[in-house]
Amino acid sequence: MRKVAESNAIEExxxxxxxxxxxxxxxxxxxxxxxxSLPEIPPNAALHVSALARRVSGPLxxxxxxxxxxxxxxxxxxxxxxxxxxxxxxxxxxxxETTARNVFIVVDGGLWTPPTY
Numbered sequence: 001m002r003k004v005a006e007s008n009a010i011e012e013x014x015x016x017x018x019x020x021x022x023x024x025x026x027x028x029x030x031x032x033x034x035x036x037s038l039p040e041i042p043p044n045a046a047l048h049v050s051a052l053a054r055r056v057s058g059p060l061x062x063x064x065x066x067x068x069x070x071x072x073x074x075x076x077x078x079x080x081x082x083x084x085x086x087x088x089x090x091x092x093x094x095x096x097e098t099t100a101r102n103v104f105i106v107v108d109g110g111l112w113t114p115p116t117y
Contacts, residue, residue, distance in 0.1 A: 004035055013037045041084070047098065048083035050074035055088045055096040071099040090115075 001015050018032045053074035070088065078086035078099070087103070090096040095114050097103055104113045 004033055008035045010035055010037060045084035046082065048078040048081045048086050050077055050086040050088055052077050053086070053088055055090045057091060068099075075099040 004015055005011075005013065013036055015033065015035045018034070019029060020032075021027075021029045050073075053070040055070065071086075074086035074088055078084070085098045085101065087098055088096050095103055097114075102113055104111045106112075
């Protein structure tokens with residue numbers, strides 16, 4: 001990843017690794033690596049807690065995925081409310097993440113992220 005960032009002159013940015021399976025169990029899949037600069041964040045960015053989308057537990061709840069329907073719904077809801085992004089809650093009503101960003105707090109010098117389930 002460091003070489004990807006260096007070769008694309010990215011000091012602060014996003015690197016996405018996308019893996020896709022082959023069409024059959026014996027077929028080779030693909031790996032694609034893309035990079036880009038960080039998106040600009042407005043100086044007074046407001047967050048909206050989504051009432052429509054929830055992060056639910058299940059076998060894939062710990063995986064980052066390109067299946068982003070919940071995030072799309074929540075982001076549209078946030079923009080309709082004049083917010084920059086939306087906070088997604090899990091099925092217990094606890095903060096899980098935003099539509100495209102991780103949420104964390106600093107406790108005793110350590111970073112803590114909420115579980116997605």
